[in-house]
Amino acid sequence: xxxxxxxxxxxxxxxxxxxxxxxxxxxxxxxxxxxxxxxxxxxxxxxxxxxxxxxxxxxxxxxxxxxxxxxxxxxxxxxxxxxxxxxxxxxxxxxxxxxxxxxxxxxxxxxxxxxxxxxxxxxxxxxxxxxxxxxxxxxxxxxxxxxxxxxxxxxxxxxxxxxxxxxxxxxxxxxxxxxxxxxxxxxxxxxxxxxxxxxxxxxxxxxxxxxxxxxxxxxxxxxxxxxxxxxxxxxxxxxxxxxxxxxxxxxxxxxxxxxxxxxxxxxxxxxxxxxxxxxxxxxxxxxxxxxxxxx
Numbered sequence: 001x002x003x004x005x006x007x008x009x010x011x012x013x014x015x016x017x018x019x020x021x022x023x024x025x026x027x028x029x030x031x032x033x034x035x036x037x038x039x040x041x042x043x044x045x046x047x048x049x050x051x052x053x054x055x056x057x058x059x060x061x062x063x064x065x066x067x068x069x070x071x072x073x074x075x076x077x078x079x080x081x082x083x084x085x086x087x088x089x090x091x092x093x094x095x096x097x098x099x100x101x102x103x104x105x106x107x108x109x110x111x112x113x114x115x116x117x118x119x120x121x122x123x124x125x126x127x128x129x130x131x132x133x134x135x136x137x138x139x140x141x142x143x144x145x146x147x148x149x150x151x152x153x154x155x156x157x158x159x160x161x162x163x164x165x166x167x168x169x170x171x172x173x174x175x176x177x178x179x180x181x182x183x184x185x186x187x188x189x190x191x192x193x194x195x196x197x198x199x200x201x202x203x204x205x206x207x208x209x210x211x212x213x214x215x216x217x218x219x220x221x222x223x224x225x226x227x228x229x230x231x232x233x234x235x236x237x238x239x240x241x242x243x244x245x246x247x248x249x250x251x252x253x254x255x256x257x258x259x260x261x262x263x264x265x266x267x268x269x270x271x272x273x274x275x276x277x278x279x280x281x282x283x284x285x286x287x288x289x290x291x292x293x294x295x
Contacts, residue, residue, distance in 0.1 A: 020082045022066045028086045029058035029095070031276035032269060045118050047099035054228055060103075061085075061095060064206045067189030068213040078217045083212060084248050087269035091262075092173040092251075097205035101168030102127075125127035125167055129177065131158040169200040172212040172251070186210055216248055221257045223247035230260060 093099035
């Protein structure tokens, strides 16, 4: 009976979204950083977080996630599964508040001949922004098609930024620049209001997470208006996803389209978290069983 109970508990891990506690989100924060032989490994802002500080950082992230989920539930009535939020944050940045899109960084690093640090990245993003605005003005003045003109302008006048159209920034990798973000105002769970989301705000993990949770609540509403099909390698439809199992993928692709590849990636993160939790439950129950027998 005891082992039947263990397997019953493990099977429940695949059930519908539950209201996760702060401790559960905290454990899920740590789960994806767990290694087989080296404890927890977590890099942020170009540095490896010390083992002694990882638990504190996990608490900070889990607190931000739970706080935003509760805040958004009060304002919208929709409960965003915090474990899904946690999986997305890891998928997007590996929990790195300073993360900038790998594609853009690789282009910039190649042009510079080195990997730029955090402050250097900020400077280059701002310089790219000025260069991009300059290209827009030059192209308008000369009446040339903007996209092709802009690319050529950057290539000739600012070669280190050639091929860069924008930047994925922060823990949840929002695209910048964005006219919608620049006009957006959010109230964080800490009652700190942020108006006009800039680069610095996107590099703030609390702001980044709150933007994500707000967006997910919005995507759930829009997601109910269209269908999401899982297709096989031949492109044939195999099964239709429920809205609750698909809405969160829109963070990656926007409110209209969706990416099955990204859905699969997030699914792997979710399964890894559930597996870790299942093992932890089984171990805890086993230890309690031993104690009840011998003590």
